[in-house]
Amino acid sequence: MRFLYPALLRPRPRGLPFSERKTKLPSHIYKTFSTTLYRAMLTTEFSEADVSALRADKDRLAKDLHESCQWGYGIRWGEGSTDTGMQRLALSEEDKSVRHWFIKTMKDLRCQITIDEMGNIFAVRPGRRADAPATFIGSHLDTQPTGGRYDGILGVLSGVETIKRMDEMGLETEGGVGVVNWTNEEGARFPVSMISSGVWAESIPLQRAHELKEVPTVASLPTAKSAPETMKSALEKIGFLGDVPCSYKATPMAAHFELHIEQGPHLVSAGQRVGVVTAVQAYRWFRLNVIGRDTHTGTTAFEHRADALYAFAQMMVKAREVAASKGCLASVGIVEAKPGSVNTVPGTVSFSLDIRGPETALVAEVETQLRADFDAIAAAEGAGIGKPCRVEWTLDFDSPAVKFHEDCIGCVQESAYAVVADAPVADTKSLVRTIMSGAGHDSVFTSKRVPTSMIFVPCKDGLSHHPEEFCSADDCATGASVILQAVVRYDRKRFA
Amino acid sequence: MRFLYPALLRPRPRGLPFSERKTKLPSHIYKTFSTTLYRAMLTTEFSEADVSALRADKDRLAKDLHESCQWGYGIRWGEGSTDTGMQRLALSEEDKSVRHWFIKTMKDLRCQITIDEMGNIFAVRPGRRADAPATFIGSHLDTQPTGGRYDGILGVLSGVETIKRMDEMGLETEGGVGVVNWTNEEGARFPVSMISSGVWAESIPLQRAHELKEVPTVASLPTAKSAPETMKSALEKIGFLGDVPCSYKATPMAAHFELHIEQGPHLVSAGQRVGVVTAVQAYRWFRLNVIGRDTHTGTTAFEHRADALYAFAQMMVKAREVAASKGCLASVGIVEAKPGSVNTVPGTVSFSLDIRGPETALVAEVETQLRADFDAIAAAEGAGIGKPCRVEWTLDFDSPAVKFHEDCIGCVQESAYAVVADAPVADTKSLVRTIMSGAGHDSVFTSKRVPTSMIFVPCKDGLSHHPEEFCSADDCATGASVILQAVVRYDRKRFA
Structure with missing residues (x-):
């Protein structure tokens, strides 16, 4: 018995990898939607094999990803239409455009949109239980000034693909499934990375974030030609200063999963396909000033100089x-x-x-050693004139090492094994490894409030933050399939 | 017998150090000026003692110098009204203002003004022989972005003081005496130093100079807020694109003398008062590019980097x-x-x-060695990924070592000995030394076409290109007295 009213339904299942399984689903899985009955596939009633068979649509994912890259495409490195990098600084006109594209795409998928005070965009596909927070897939659509098409963008687009795939299959989850685009993850224009997930986690005060000024070194970019913007003024300028408080309390999540290119050479050099990210390394960002003395290059002997740039050069080598x-x-x-x-x-x-x-302790050790070494370098430069250089440190950002949540790691690991299971090698599990992230990600902050983990896929030469950053359509789809399954597994785990 | 018509005359001699000497001048020294006879003191008929007694007016020189610094005063370093640096980039609004002040000052002294295609301003006080080129005192009124009140400015103002002193004493020279303000000597805004004396000497093509663009690093200064200017557009903008060809043929000189602060510590640390500059060291200016690969700081091991900045740091240390x-x-x-x-x-x-x-040969040796060393540094950085850095050199400016003219050096040396002769030390000649200039000056280019030399006076700590650059009023006056005498001596030598 099937009540199918195509015009009112979500797109009907087509081309499913489930083969016959869908016809074997229990007959009670019908659901009221508006005034129409339709048959849903409730993922909590799937078998393990049903979940393991879930796959993203490789071609659609690639098409959507590059469509989203039409705003802010950067330096060309090849002849193909998508062979360019990206230059989409946070809250630029290009970022504004892709944000509108993202919202329209998610609204077309009947998702509920929330924009908070940091311009974070949350799009939720409701689940069966209206009061349960959604499981989120999140990353960012902003890029470095000379970035590529995958860092961050793949993470958000894998969320879009997850929702599209669920819709076209008529999948129903218990809790909702959300996709979030975090603002200014890169920290390129506004020099604190992951600042908006940081505010959401209540680790960074909203006011500090709103008052953060764009860095002068990108002032030559078209996005920053006028006076330096603050994050708040930039949010207002592009119409993304939402009125919902930026907080995990106002916009709660059940969990946060993030798919990302590895940005390092481990997977690609080992020929592995999926990294199950268990942790993120510690890092600290500083701004340093070296103060010496301006003087004439032609008339001042080396021993009479307090050359701040020469001191810097020695410091960088020492670091x-x-x-x-x-x-x-x-x-x-x-x-x-x-x-x-x-x-x-x-x-x-x-x-x-x-x-x-x-x-975290190792980073502190390096800092301690460098403070001593830099002081010694500064003291020597200018000693000949009794006016040595001096050096000032300002800590801009401190991110201790993070361990991800074992439930999320477990879901990712099972999903990764399932997705690579059909690979033509003897030991398919060898294509998956656990890995530590070298870079910070929004998942660092979400992990402070909700179960979180990440998935890495290989990128060419391990290269990122570069126009030639590249992840093949196959690898993108592998990652998106893992996150699709991980979200389903997590939903099943929550409501088992 | 004296025919004095004060209203028509140059200011009458007053407060002369000549004491009685003026009354002993030969009675035939009378001269027709307009329709009036007045008594001139023809310097070619001076005694050696007359010349040696010539002195600049210390207070007037200081007053004029600081008056000229009202346009473009920079960073304050003390509480006195003149305790600031200067920020008067070539062809800025501030430079325009001081140029108008200079022209008005020289016109008030009845000098003839010529402005050439590079905005060089020549002010000539005619001598007895209308067809003989003038002996020039020259330097520049532009400064570094964080410069001081003496570099260049003292040179031009010593010329102004020389003319004022000659006028008030009623001195008459055979050839004229000129003062020239050369455009963009510093090379700070338009990155070729001494470019306009270079064009005058026909060592630099006019077109290249006109097309030279201002450097982006000073784009944040008020003078450069709009699109980058070329020298030509900047000259037009402030109304100083003259129509006289910029050439030693169109604006000939008999000789060029330049007074400058030493910009090094030799005089000040030896307690000496005057440097007789015999030569200028060789120098070459290059622009270098190091090309590596953008990549992520958090995920890229050192051995996988082609870090162009790390290569630069090593290069600077090596240099x-x-x-x-x-x-x-x-x-x-x-x-x-x-x-x-x-x-x-x-x-x-x-x-x-x-x-x-x-x-010159030593500079070439350093260049050769650094080209090899920089290549090696670049080759090592990125070798781990088979994509080493590479380095490109562009020669912007090449100034071989210069030897000044013995006639000019002789005039300066005699004048220096004469000026310091009344110092309260046993061996006054020990207060004078010959010296080589570490910095380039417009005199480097004038020396290619006409007899040239320079005079150095001490500056505090040997510091220049810095707001706290400082030369005492006494040292300024010593230098100005030397240049006044040197010009007179040169005039006497020419027409002896």
Whole structure:
């Protein structure tokens, strides 16, 4: 007995990998929707084999992903229509456009949209239980100034694909399933990464986030030609300053799953297909100023200089040496030397320092060592004139090491094994590994409030934050299939 | 017998250090000026003692100098009204104002004004022989973005004081005496220093100079808020694109003398008062690009990076080491890392490199060594991924070592000895030394076409290109007295 009114129904199941299984579903799974009865497939009543058979639509995912990249495409590196990087800074005009595309796409899928005070966009496909918070798939649509098409974007688009797939199959979950686009994850335009999931987790005060100014180094981009914007003014400018409080209390989640390219070479060099992310390394971001003395390049002997840029150069070399000795990373992404004239020794240098390591304590050790080393470098430069350089540190961001939730990790692991099971190798489980994330992600903050984990898929050469960042359509679909299954598994686990 | 018609005359001599001497001048020194006879003191008929007694007016020089600094005063470093630096970039609104002040001042002194195609301003006080080119005193009124009140400015103002002193004493020279303000000597806004004396000397093509664009690093200054200007558009904008060809042929000189602060610590640390500049060290300016690969700071192991900024840091450290080993200098004043994001390893770095040394060949040796060393540094960074960094060099400016003209050096040396002769020390000549200039000056280019030399006076701590750059009123006046005498001596030598 089937009551099918196509015009009023969600798209009917077609091309399902379930083969005959759908006809074997228990006959009581019918549901009232508006005034129409239709047959739903309630995932909590699936068999393990039903769940393991779920797959994302590779072609549709690729099509949607590149469609979303029409706003803010960046540097071209190949001849194909999608062979460009991305330059979609947070809250730029390009970001505004893709946000409207995202909202329209999710509304077309009958999702409920919420926009909070940080411009985070939550789109929820309701489940059977109206009062249960949704399980979320989340990531970000903003990019680095010279970023690629996958970092963040794949995570959001895998959520879109999950909802589309559930709709077309007529799948019904107990709790809802949501997709969230977090604002300014990259920290490229506004120099605190993951700031909006941080506010949501109540780890970062809303006011601090709203007052954060865009960095001057991207002032040359079209998005930042006028006076520096704050996050609040930029949110207002593009119409995304929502009125819902940005908090896990106002917009609760049952869990948060995030699919991401690995951004490192481990999976790709081992020929593995899925990384089950169990943890995120610790990191700290600093801004440093070195203060020396402006003087003439042509007339000032080396021993009479307090050359802030020369001190910086020594510091950067030292930072790598110290970090490497402790199995950590130390990187400088931004440097500015003033006054900036060919024949003036720079008297002031500002730079960013990003220290990362597998344990919070190791990052602290590197910092302690570098504070001593940098002081010594500064003291030596300018000692000859009794006016040594000095160095000032400001901590911008501190993200301790994170361990993800075992329930979420379990769902991802089972899903990963299921998705790679049909690979033409003897030991398909060898295609999956557990892994630690080197980069921070919005999942770092969601993990403070709700069960969270992540899925990595390989990217070419492990390269990201670069226009040539690339993840094949197959790898994208593998990741999206894992997250689709993980969300279903988590829903089943919650309501078992 | 004296025919004095005060209203028509140049200001009458007053307060002369000549004491009685003026009354002993030969009685035939009378001259027709307009329709009036007046008594002139023809310097070619002076005694050596007359010349040696010439002095600048210390208070007037200081007053004029600081008056000219009202346009473009910079960072304050003390409580006195003149305790600020200068920020008067070439062809800015501030530069325009001081140019108008200079022209008005010189016109009030009945000088003839010429403005050429590079905005160089020549003000000539005619001598007895209308067809003989003038002996010039020259320097520049533009400054570094964080410059001081003496570099360049003292040179031009010593010319103004020379003319004022000659006028008030009724001195008459055979050839005229001129003062020239050269455009953009600093090379701070338009990144070729001494470009306009270079065009005048026909060492730099006019078109290249006109098309030169202002550097982006000063784009944040008020003078450069709009789209980058070229020198030509900037000249037009402030109304100083003259129609006289910029050439030593169109605006000839008999000689060029330049008074400048030393910009180094030799005079001040030895307690000496005057440097007789015999030569200028060689230098070359380069722009370098290091091309690596943008990648994520959190996920990319050191051995997988092609970090252009890390390569730069090593290069800067190496540059000092190599230059020092050859008795040369190597300096980086400008550095720009792209894309400029905290968590992206910079894939591109551009920087300036300024190599200087006492001999042209030594500078070439440093360059050769650094080209090899930089290549090696670049090749090592990124070798782990088979995509090493590479480095590109562009020569922006090449100034071989310069030897000044012995006639000019002689005039300066005699004048210096004369000016310091009344100092309260046993061996007054010990207060004067010959010296090599570390910095380039417009005199480098004038020396290619006409006899040239320079005079240095001490500045505090040898500091320049800094707001706290300081030369005492006494030292300024000493220098101005030397240049006044040197010009008179040169005039006497020419027409002896």
